[in-house]
Amino acid sequence: MATTNKDIKKINLPVEGMTCAACVGHVENALKGVPGxxxxxxxxxxxxxxxxxxxxxxxxxxxxxxxxxxx
Structure with missing residues (x-):
């Protein structure tokens, strides 16, 4: 089944303890690696x-x- 725009959710998650740009990259990559x-x-x-x-x-x-x- 194809995903339609109405099926998509957008949320903001708190991310504590990041100290540098490398941390940002690690978290982004971890999230982007999750199916869905x-x-x-x-x-x-x-x-x-x-x-x-x-x-x-x-x-x-x-x-x-x-x-x-x-x-």
Missing amino acids: VLEASVNLGTEKASVEFDPAEVQFQVLQEAVSGAG
């Missing part, structure tokens, strides 16, 4: 990750685990 994630961007200054995803393919908890696992 369409886009992810991380802001070091606000310590938030903006994630667009298909909730039919990925659960919120999996996104949180990806952020935590990024180190």
Whole structure:
């Protein structure tokens, strides 16, 4: 089944403990590697990750685990 725009959710996840641009890259790559994630961007200054995803393919908890696992 094709994903339509109405199926897509956009959330902001808190990301604590980042100290440099490399941390941003690690978190972004971890999120983008999750099946069902369409886009992810991380802001070091606000310590938030903006994630667009298909909730039919990925659960919120999996996104949180990806952020935590990024180190």
